[in-house]
Amino acid sequence: MDPLPAEDGNNNLSDSEMSSISSRFILLMIILAALLSSLYSYVLFHTMIELFTVVITGLIFVIVWNLKDRIDNNFLLVIGVACFFIGAFDFLHTISYSGIDAFDTGSSNLATQLWIISRYIEAFTFLSAILLLNKRTNPYRLFLLYLFLSAGLLLTISPLGIFPDCYIEGEGLTLFKIISEYIICAVLFAALLLLYKNKDYFDPDIHVLISVSIIFTILAEISFTTYLSVYGFSNLIGHIFRIIAFIFLYKAFVESALRRPFTTIYHQLKESEHQFKIKFISLFDNMADGVAFFKVIFDEEGCPYDFCMLEVNRHYETVRGIPREKVLNKCSSDLDSEIIREHFDEIMGVIRTGNPARFESYSSDSGRYYVCSVFSYDIGYFGIIYSDITERKLSENMLRNSLEEKTALLQEVHHRVKNNLQVIISLLDLNRHESGNEMINEVLNETQSRIIAMSLVHEAIYLSDKVSTIDADSHLRTLGLEVLAYYAADCDIILDVEADGCFFDLKTAIPVSLVFNELITNSVKYAFKGRKNGKITFRGECKDGYANMIYCDDGIGISGDIDLINSRSLGITIITSIVRSQLDGTIELVKNEGVCWKIRFPLKKRYGA
Structure with a gap:
């Protein structure tokens, strides 16, 4: 059988139009059935x-409650x-209505x-x-809040009996009931205005369905302020308005939620997604760094061998110095991308594992340095953020060169000071040999020893990697051995020095060295x-x-009181x-077997390894 000829498309009704006609027909039938039943x-x-x-x-409650975690x-x-x-109170209202009176109140x-x-x-x-x-x-x-509220309101009716009367037989509605209806209308009108203000939500x-439902609810409440009998005409009109209000509520909350879930329950999600896209595009185009997105190109065996550039942001051209039209939809092999070629394995690691990577790179084409942050945003796709660090690199190089020059200069200064002190020591040594006076020689020896202590400080700085600090442990050990070699070369004196963790600047190191020398x-x-033997112990803690420094020897000690x-x-x-004057410290002499000196002073500058 041949198919029937199709009618002209202009005479066909769309699904939405058919649904609208059906809804109106059902609404008319419900109102007609209600009127006939009356x-x-x-x-x-x-x-x-x-x-x-x-x-x-x-129905509204069941649907919303089952979707509560996704709404x-x-x-x-x-x-x-x-x-x-609301439905529970309406049901109680229905079964207590005159003519049914399930609670047998007679009113x-x-x-x-x-x-x-x-x-x-x-x-x-x-x-x-x-x-x-x-x-x-x-x-x-929220459910518990409504539950307690409803229970409290029911208690005011029975058994407390404190809820105001709303209807008196033979007189009609009470003033409380009439005023309440107007209050309810005012609240609904305020809700309608706020609904219009938030219509974009x-x-x-x-929005239209809910608004119409509220309007007919207001009309119904106004009708319920005028009847004298619960069977009166205004009561009937109010219930007709109520039917219309709840049919629109049904359309808004039940039919729309079932037929168009993405425009009701997930409407906000779609709006959020749209806003997110706008924000992402704005962020993408206005980033100070250059951003490029790539697609991985696979060979016939499924192995990646190249990358195709899909999109770049506005600042890519500025940061990389390459026009946008020259890179879009081009493969890295065609572009001869130096950065991608040098860091191919690192990029492949990001593609395989999904873990982001970060590396520094230099582009000889642009003559600039970059920090490249690579991330995978989907299987077979990745992005690179190019941060231009050229200025920072140049500043670092200038700083490094300046620091190296300063370090070399300081080391040279200390070296020359140490050499000059050595010259003074040699001159004192010559004077000591030429002098025949034992007292003068003694003074020259002590002066020579103190100059040696200062000379060793400058030598330690010259040989150190750090020109600003001296390791007290190694320096004081070296100084002690030098003094012992100078004064007690033929004696077996043990020197035990420990000052781990103490690092002194030049201003502190010289007075500490002089004290240690003395x-x-x-x-x-x-x-x-x-004596030909003895032991000296030094402990330093910072x-x-x-x-805190403790110097002890096991010598003969000091007799009598010492001021x-x-x-x-x-x-x-x-x-x-x-x-006291140079270190701002305190000193204490402890006489025991030998002597012990306890010295404590503040560290005015930071120390540490």
Whole structure:
């Protein structure tokens, strides 16, 4: 059988148009059925309307609760949770309505009280849902909040009986009920204004549906302020408006959520994705560094052998000095990219493992230095961020050259000072040999020894890698051996020096060396007088901003009391004076087996290995 000829496309209705016509037809049928049922029995009409709203609120709650972990729209979440309690109060209102009176009150007051509670919850829920639009609400805490609120409101009706009357038989609505309806209308109107202000947060169709639902809810509440009988005409009109309001609510929260989940529940996600793309493009184009994205080219065996450049940002041209049109969709082999060629293995490591890499590279084409950060953003794709560090490199090289020149100059200065001191030592040595006076020779020897101590400091700096500090441990050991070789070459005196971790600048090293020289000289001349052996122990410790030094010998010791400040001994006077005036320290003499000197002074400059 031949197929039927197709009708003209202009006469065909789209799915959306068919859906709109169907919705209007269903709405008309529901209203017509409700009106017809009211002719037969108003109680039947009321029950149909209220149960319809209970079913709608129940459906909204079930859908929202099952999707609560995936809903980013806080408005949907708040309304959905509240619908459970709105529907519960509407159900209690229905079964307590005059004509059913399941609670056997003999009055319409209870049904009206339950009604007004439900409407208060509905109105303030719409308002709070919009106010909390940009916040994330915990659904479990929200459910408990509504549960406690609902339980408290029920208790005010029964057994407490403190909830105001809303309907009096023979008189009609109470002033509280009428004022409450107007308050509810005002709250709903405020929610409507806020909804319009935040319309960009919603899908346009959903925004219209919710707005229309709120408008018809307001009209319904106004109708419920005028009736004298619960079976009155204004009550009927109010329920018709209520049907329309909940059908639009159904369209917004149930049908739209089921048929168009991406425009309702995930509308915010799409907006966020769009905003993210805009921000990414803006960041990509305005980065101070050059950025390039590549695609890996594989051979027939699936092995990568080249890279094709897909996109570069605006600053790539500035940073790399290559026009954009010359590199796009070109392979690195065609571009003869020096950086990629030299770091091919590192880039391949990023592609294989997904772990980012960072390396410095020099491009002879542009004559510039770069820090290249390589990252893989998808299988077979990677990006490189080129950070131009040429200025920094040039500054580092200038600094390094300047430092090397300064170091060489300082070492040369110390070398010359040390040589000049050696000349002075030689001159003193000549004078000592020519002099026949023993007292003069003694003074020359001591002067020569002190100059040797200063000379060794400059020699240590000259030989050191660091021109600013001296390692106290090795320097004092060398100085001690020099003094012993000068004064006690034929004696077996053991020198035990430990000062690990102590590093002195020149201003500290020279006075410490002079003190150490005087202490050893005194030990050799007086403590070990008439002996061929002995032991000198030195311990230095530097921590917490202070240097603690202990010098001990096992010589004959010192008899009698010693006034360190007003001593007649030149050696002790020199030691005390240097420690107190040049090192700003303290000195203590401990007489035991031999003598021990305890010296403590602040480290004015940083020390450490």
